[in-house]
Amino acid sequence: MNPQAEELNKIIREKNPVIFELLSEKGKNIFFPKKGILGQTADAKGTKINATIGAAVEDNGSPMRLESIESNVKLDPSLVFPYAPSFGRPDIRARWKSMIYEKNPSIGNKVLSLPVVTNALTHGVSMAGYLFVDEGEKVIVPDLFWGNYNLILNHAYGAELQKYKLFKGNQLDLDAFKASLEADGIGKKILILNFPNNPTGYSPTIEEAKAITQIIKESAEKGNKIVVFSDDAYFGLVYEEGVETESIFSQLCDLHENVLAVKIDGPTKEDYVWGFRVGFMTYGIKGGDAELYTALEAKTAGAVRGNISNAANISQSLLLAAFEDPAYQAQKEAKFTIMNERYHAVKEVLKDEKYNEYFTALPYNSGYFMCVQLADGLDGELIRKILIEKYSIGIINLSNVIRVAFSAVAAADVKxxxxxxxxxxxxxxx
Known part of the structure; x- marks a missing residue:
């Protein structure tokens, strides 16, 4: 093992040995190289002649660039063309952290890590898998989950997805969730919580969120060592009263010394920038401090560097400029209003009982999506093809559950x- 990895592991073991046990073999071995090329480049910063970094510069020291590209970008070239750090730009990391506290006021003064920038949420889930999932281990997911978990965690890292029933009637099946967490006895548990859920568009009520937290806490008190990936891709898009508007991470980040909460989020869906490919990974655990979190951040940045080197500088710069724009919040509220109207248009249309002959809506209250369960005897794949060929309508068929992205449908077209x-x-x- 590289001495730099051993150094990080020593810090983690001293601060919280549970986290070390939760790390995968890759996670234990990874580190961010402070020596070698990166270290020597850092040492040379500010020199008159700097021949270290693998980037080209103009004779005046500014980034070398093509005018045909620069002419289409309003930002300063220094914010566009150079590499960003593997950790992410310090300014956007600090700003996103402050926004986590603003959006989740119940976090209060709990100590969190500084977010590490990923290439959006898919990459964030992949980096979480890299750091915490070994081949053959089980990852607990609901039976209705984002299909990309299969590619990332099962096919790439060899994990087994252990599914539990998401709903019981019109509510979360908390008994099934608890049973899944208790299966296989005491040991390491890897859990993904995705709210608002893709594909169903369901977020827990305030009481359900408290119940989920209590189940995890009781499991940890029994001796289970739990890492929870909180996939917050659709955070903030809640359309009903009584539904939890904060991330479940808020309740988990200081819950128990045996529970490591990993918040995987980003502006992709929240800020409607799907092509920017910027996400964040943030850690929280009871008793966590700056030294522990710095070690976890270094491992995360090492995984990012060894995978994609770094996320796009231009995307980080554009986002930071937006976050600092006085009009940003009002613009977000305007887009939320449109999404809210589309959600309520779906709700209104589905009041017509005629639809019950062929399908019924699964619980939904947030996010981009909702689902309908087809009646017995119907073939979802056949229906999907008929919709395209005869009605010019596209939907997603998930084993006779139809996912509708109302986020992409004008309210006037819902009926x-x-x-x-x-x-x-x-x-x-x-």
């Missing part, structure tokens, strides 16, 4: 959408 699904169901029976 046509569900009438199309209804008619395609009827057509499929002929």
């Amino acid at each position: 046509e959408l569900f009438d199309g699904i209804y008619n395609a169901c009827k057509d499929s029976k002929k």
Whole structure:
């Protein structure tokens, strides 16, 4: 093992040996290289002639660039063309951390790590898998989950997805969740919580969030060592009263010394910048301090460097400029209003009981999506094809659960959408 990895492991073991046990073999071996090329480059910063970094510069010292690209970007070239650090730009890391506290006031004065920048949330989940998942280990997920978890955690890292039933009636199946966490006895547990959930668009009520937290706490008190990946891709998009508006991370980040909370989030869905590919990983654990978190950040940045080197500088710069724009919050609220209208248009249309002949809505209250469960005897794949060919409507079929992205449907088109699904169901029976 590299001495720099051993140095980080020593800090983690001294601060909280549970975290060391939660690390995968890759996670234990990874480090951010302070020596070698990066260390020598850092030492040379500010020199008159700097021939260390693998980037080209103009004779005046500014980043070398093509005018055909620069002419389309308003930002200063220094914020666009050079590499960003593997940890992410310090300014956007600090700003995102302050925004986590602003958006989740119940965190209060709990101590968190500084977020590490990833190439959006998919990469964040992958880096969490790199750091905490060994081949053959189980990752606890609901039976309705984002399909990319399969590619990332199962196919890339060899984990087994251990599924539990998400719903019981119109509520979360907390008994199934608890049973899944208790399966296989006391030991290491890896858990993903994704709220608002993709594909269902469901977030826990305030009481359900408290119950989830209590179940995890009781599990930790029994001796389980738990790492929770909080996939907050759709954070902030809650459309009903009584639904928890904060991330479940808020309740987990200081819950117990046996529970490491990993917040995986970013502006992709929150700020409607799908192509920017910027995300963040933030850590929280009871008793966590700056030294422990610095070690975890270094391992995370090492994993990022060994995987993609660093996230795009221009995306980080554009986002930071937006966050500091006085109009930013009002613009977000305006887009939320549109999303809220689309959600309520779906709710209104589905009051028509005629649809119950062929499908019923699964619980939904937030996010980008909602799902309907097809009645027995219907073929979701056939219906999907009929919708495209006859009605020019696109949906996602998930084993006879149809996912509808109302985020991409104008409120005025919602009735046509569900009438199309209804008619395609009827057509499929002929």
